[in-house]
Amino acid sequence: MLRKRPNEALLSINSFQKDLGDTNPLVRAWALRTMAGIRLHVIAPLVLVAVGKCAKDTAVYVRKCAANALPKLHDLHLEENSSTIEEIVGTLLSDSSPGVVGAAAAAFTSVCPNNYSLIARKYRRLCEILPDVEEWGQIVLIGILLRYAIARHGLVKESIMFSLHGRERPHSEKDDSDDDFALKNDASGTSGKYDSDLARTISRCYIEGPDEYLSRTSYANRISFEFSGAKFTSGRSNDEVKILLQGTSPLLWSNNSAVVVAAAGVHWIMAPREEVKRIVKPLLFLLRSSSTSKYVVLCNIQVFAKAMPSLFSPYFEDFFVVSSDSYQIKALKLEIICSIATDSSISSIFKEFQDYIRDPDRRFAADAVAAIGLCAKQIPNMARTCLEGLLALTRQDFSTCDSGSTNGEAGILIQAIVSIKSIIAQDPPTHEKVVIQLVRSLDSIKVPAARATIIWMIGEYRNLGEIIPRMLTIVLKYLAWSFTSEALETKLQILNTTVKVYQILVLYISQKL
Numbered sequence: 001m002l003r004k005r006p007n008e009a010l011l012s013i014n015s016f017q018k019d020l021g022d023t024n025p026l027v028r029a030w031a032l033r034t035m036a037g038i039r040l041h042v043i044a045p046l047v048l049v050a051v052g053k054c055a056k057d058t059a060v061y062v063r064k065c066a067a068n069a070l071p072k073l074h075d076l077h078l079e080e081n082s083s084t085i086e087e088i089v090g091t092l093l094s095d096s097s098p099g100v101v102g103a104a105a106a107a108f109t110s111v112c113p114n115n116y117s118l119i120a121r122k123y124r125r126l127c128e129i130l131p132d133v134e135e136w137g138q139i140v141l142i143g144i145l146l147r148y149a150i151a152r153h154g155l156v157k158e159s160i161m162f163s164l165h166g167r168e169r170p171h172s173e174k175d176d177s178d179d180d181f182a183l184k185n186d187a188s189g190t191s192g193k194y195d196s197d198l199a200r201t202i203s204r205c206y207i208e209g210p211d212e213y214l215s216r217t218s219y220a221n222r223i224s225f226e227f228s229g230a231k232f233t234s235g236r237s238n239d240e241v242k243i244l245l246q247g248t249s250p251l252l253w254s255n256n257s258a259v260v261v262a263a264a265g266v267h268w269i270m271a272p273r274e275e276v277k278r279i280v281k282p283l284l285f286l287l288r289s290s291s292t293s294k295y296v297v298l299c300n301i302q303v304f305a306k307a308m309p310s311l312f313s314p315y316f317e318d319f320f321v322v323s324s325d326s327y328q329i330k331a332l333k334l335e336i337i338c339s340i341a342t343d344s345s346i347s348s349i350f351k352e353f354q355d356y357i358r359d360p361d362r363r364f365a366a367d368a369v370a371a372i373g374l375c376a377k378q379i380p381n382m383a384r385t386c387l388e389g390l391l392a393l394t395r396q397d398f399s400t401c402d403s404g405s406t407n408g409e410a411g412i413l414i415q416a417i418v419s420i421k422s423i424i425a426q427d428p429p430t431h432e433k434v435v436i437q438l439v440r441s442l443d444s445i446k447v448p449a450a451r452a453t454i455i456w457m458i459g460e461y462r463n464l465g466e467i468i469p470r471m472l473t474i475v476l477k478y479l480a481w482s483f484t485s486e487a488l489e490t491k492l493q494i495l496n497t498t499v500k501v502y503q504i505l506v507l508y509i510s511q512k513l
Contacts, residue, residue: 013043020050025059032062036069044076048084055088060097067092067103071110085111090118098129102137109140119148123240127247135256142248142262149244149270156235158272160308235272245271252282257293260286261300268304279304280311284318291326298332305339313340320352321364330364338374346379350389357393357412366411369393373419383423387434390416390423394441410447417450421457432465439468439475448487455479455490459497462504472501 019031032054035047051073054066070085070092078085089111092104108118119126126145133141155162235241244266251263264279271278283304286297305312312319319333319340334356341349356368369390376386394416420438424431438454445451458475461468479494486494 013038013046017046017050020053025057025062028054028057028059029062029065032065032069036065036072039072039076041076041078044073044078045081048073048078048081052084052088055091060099063092063095063097063100064103067100067107070107074111082112086115086118090121093118093122093126098132099134099137101126101129102133102141105133105137105141105144108144113144113147116148116151119144120152123148124243127243130247131250135254135259138251138254138256138259139262142251142259142266145244145247146266146269149241153233153238153241155232156238156241156270156272157232158235158274159268159270160273160276161269162232235270241270245275249278252279253285257286257289257297261297264300273308276308277311280315284315287318291324291329295326295329295332298329298336302332302336302339305336309340309342312336313342313345316340316345316349321356327361327364330361331367334367334371338371338378341375341378343379343381346375346382349375350382350385354389362408362411366415369412369415370419373415373422376419376423377426380426383426387420387423387431390420391434391437394420394445410450413445413447414449414453417445417453421453424457424461428461428464432461432468435461435464436467436471439471442475442478448490451486452489452493455493455497459493459500462497462501469504472504476501 013035016031016035019027022028022031032050035043035050038047047069051066051069054062054069057063057066066088070089073081073085089104089108092100093108095101095104108115112118123145126141130138130141130145233241235245248263248266251259252267254260254263260282264283267276267279283297283301287294289297301312316337319336321330321333325333337349350372353368353372357365359365359368372386372390376383394413417438420434424434428435435457439458442451442454445454458468458472462472463469476498479497483491483494
């Protein structure tokens with residue numbers, strides 16, 4: 001309404017400006033909130049003056065309202081006043097009230113997320129006041145301080161993130177300690193499997209800011225603050241890293257699960273490896289929260305567990321499924337369990353998986369069968385036990401599967417055979433009898449996807465051992481006889497297998513001649 005009648009809006013501003021001088025701080029705050037809510041360019045300079053005045057008000061609530069008004073002004077694209085707005089943000093970040101600092105942090109994120117010069121002068125105090133800021137302000141402020149620390153000092157050499165980020169960096173970079181420190185500390189060697197490109201992307205995203213990184217703009221070239229250029233730092237000697245870790249440590253036990261996850265992220269990225277374990281119990285405690293929060297926490301734990309399984313491997317029982325879990329949470333827990341399984345825990349995990357296979361949700365039961373195959377690949381000495389269980393499972397399901405279904409028992413059968421296939425691929429010569437057993441069961445298996453997988457194995461392992469090559473003629477006759485009644489995917493694998501066998505025969509005949 002006011003956009004269509006700007007003259008009346010200007011007249012109303014006069015009364016609001018008078019209210020800014022009222023003795024009641026609530027009246028002053030409400031007047032500022034109303035002025036900031038009028039989204040007109042013509043009155044924006046007047047609102048900016050009012051915000052600057054209220055940013056120095058004696059009342060905490062008025063100053064907080066001034067911080068909340070800054071993003072609204074920024075949205076009006078007042079380029080000529082951008083430096084003034086950023087200056088007010090800096091003033092509010094220095095405020096003595098934690099409530100104002102939290103609102104100022106939100107304004108900083110909206111107005112000038114990469115202007116680290118505002119943070120540099122106040123970094124230590126912001127870390128010290130962090131535990132006193134309101135919960136949702138803590139989340140924003142943690143993100144700002146973490147981005148500043150990474151941009152200012154780089155990754156911590158003793159941290160997990162350094163081992164992931166620095167693995168492929170040139171050795172010519174100057175550093176005052178061993179670049180491979182973090183890599184040598186991982187006894188399990190599992191971090192080497194982690195995607196270093198993803199880690200590099202995350203680091204660059206923190207340094208540039210998510211919005212700037214995605215848009216590929218060059219805001220960092222325009223800021224006045226110059227970083228030291230250091231690529232790496234030591235968490236044991238760098239005071240700014242230490243104070244950030246100290247400020248976020250109490251927040252690991254916050255009542256707000258989002259705060260706990262944010263604080264855990266700081267320790268994951270910046271803390272030395274031996275100190276990262278402090279994030280484990282707070283994260284596990286969050287698994288008692290609501291299902292929505294639990295899903296987010298499990299997503300974060302999944303990332304941590306893939307990079308450093310030893311953190312969570314002693315607590316594998318905390319990830320066992322309960323009846324109240326949704327399918328999405330059950331699936332996440334299965335992935336985490338597979339990541340952290342060890343020789344000492346695998347027996348208990350397999351017993352638990354046997355219960356999951358009997359779960360009424362047959363989609364989840366199929367996922368449990370797939371998880372057995374993943375665990376067998378991760379722990380090779382359990383492959384034989386897994387194969388026996390999977391083969392027994394396929395025999396049990398033969399009588400209940402039909403040719404047109406890919407759900408329920410058929411889904412479990414498919415996953416069982418796919419898991420067997422992945423285990424055999426690890427060491428084919430030792431599993432010749434398993435392939436033979438699957439070939440002999442072809443007549444009993446009616447699910448197209450399962451039949452196609454077995455037929456693929458026939459072609460893949462056509463030269464394996466002594467018995468399989470002698471079976472090929474009979475098997476191909478059977479497949480030719482059933483070809484017309486097979487599903488499309490099964491027909492495709494029959495043709496592929498036939499070509500592979502034909503190549504063997506041609507080679508054999510040519511050698512004879």
